[in-house]
Amino acid sequence: MNVYSINPRIFLLLLGILAAGCGQDTGEEVADCSHRGAIRSPEVIGKVYLDADHDDHSIYEGGLGRGDEPLAGIDVRLLGKSRDALFTSCDDGFFGFGDLANGIYIIQPALKPGYKVTTRNRPDRLVRAVEEGSLNLVAFGDSLPVVGHPVPFPERLAERLSPLVEVQLHNEAVGGTSSEEWLPGGYYFDRLVPLLPDADVIVVSMGGNDVLYFFQDMYNTGDFSDLEERFDIVMDEIIGRLFTIIGAVREHNPDVDIVYLLYPNYATCDGWAEMLGPFQDFIVDLFDSGILKILDSIDAIDPILLIDMYGLIIEKEMDLDIYLADELHFNDLGHSLVADEALRALGISRVGEKQLGMKPHFGMELE
Numbered sequence: 001m002n003v004y005s006i007n008p009r010i011f012l013l014l015l016g017i018l019a020a021g022c023g024q025d026t027g028e029e030v031a032d033c034s035h036r037g038a039i040r041s042p043e044v045i046g047k048v049y050l051d052a053d054h055d056d057h058s059i060y061e062g063g064l065g066r067g068d069e070p071l072a073g074i075d076v077r078l079l080g081k082s083r084d085a086l087f088t089s090c091d092d093g094f095f096g097f098g099d100l101a102n103g104i105y106i107i108q109p110a111l112k113p114g115y116k117v118t119t120r121n122r123p124d125r126l127v128r129a130v131e132e133g134s135l136n137l138v139a140f141g142d143s144l145p146v147v148g149h150p151v152p153f154p155e156r157l158a159e160r161l162s163p164l165v166e167v168q169l170h171n172e173a174v175g176g177t178s179s180e181e182w183l184p185g186g187y188y189f190d191r192l193v194p195l196l197p198d199a200d201v202i203v204v205s206m207g208g209n210d211v212l213y214f215f216q217d218m219y220n221t222g223d224f225s226d227l228e229e230r231f232d233i234v235m236d237e238i239i240g241r242l243f244t245i246i247g248a249v250r251e252h253n254p255d256v257d258i259v260y261l262l263y264p265n266y267a268t269c270d271g272w273a274e275m276l277g278p279f280q281d282f283i284v285d286l287f288d289s290g291i292l293k294i295l296d297s298i299d300a301i302d303p304i305l306l307i308d309m310y311g312l313i314i315e316k317e318m319d320l321d322i323y324l325a326d327e328l329h330f331n332d333l334g335h336s337l338v339a340d341e342a343l344r345a346l347g348i349s350r351v352g353e354k355q356l357g358m359k360p361h362f363g364m365e366l367e
Helices: 008-021 033-038 125-132 153-161 187-195 208-221 227-252 270-300 309-315 332-345
Strands: 029-031 044-050 075-079 084-088 094-097 103-109 115-117 134-141 166-171 201-205 257-262 305-308 348-351 361-366
Touching: 033 094, 044 075, 044 103, 075 125, 084 094, 103 125, 125 134, 125 201, 134 153, 134 187, 153 166, 153 332, 187 227, 201 227, 208 227, 227 257, 227 270, 257 270, 257 309, 257 332, 305 309, 305 332, 309 332, 332 348
Parallel strands: 029 084, 044 361, 134 166, 134 201, 201 257, 257 305
Antiparallel strands: 044 094, 075 084, 075 103, 103 348, 115 361
């Protein structure tokens, strides 16, 4: 009997070639539409589509509509602590992953050249951070990330991500600050600069105090003339500063995932109703116009991700008062809700007792 030996290096090389030829080099599992019927619970299923009618601004603003087109042949990746899988989307845009263990998973569709994700729920740097084993999370802006409960939403977001990756959090938000105070060259932005190069995910909450100070000035002067026109100018200024700040962040870190917190319409809550009386409906409409202006303008910003609290409250018909500590800040339930919505903005699904994002969707269009 002849005994043959093989060089171990050659053996490993051959294995690598065979794996590459079978398409297994990008994950533990590769599936396509032929596996659709074999998906078993608990499962994450969703769709990818071309946002042909250009009406998507977040996971709540838009969605797969009559004017949209399903995207077939898109590789969608599921990345968890102990599972890495691909599913190539079907003709109707469907993708799915089944038999999932409890935990959190990033769901990331591949991007065609020149395309962007209009639902603003596809991170990039986060995936690489998870692969590398550590995540630097930075939050900055106004009081929402630091006021309302001893454990605010950035800390909760870090805790929710910790089963997937080691997280280091820097919560640099400052209560009472306006967007103008965070402009590049100012004290607060300069304090932020050393943290930017190593950041993987940045959460921004900004603009609400600008609006409050605008109304405070009007009240102090007693000049309420041309209110709608002047409010529109203020919103343009907020959006312009946001563009400037995000641009400056990108100069320090071109690859960081930036997540913007879009406020709910606070004027709909009971506290504001008591303050505004018969003027509540007018202010609600005014705030709606300002928030929608941010949504309409956000397409001009680079591909930031969006925590759309405004869209969530409307779509789910939620009682905002339940989530507020006062007329402006989130309570325990509110901070927990924002942390969960931040997960959704990061393209994350959670399997287990408190399921989240089990049916994600991703709209895409040419930039």
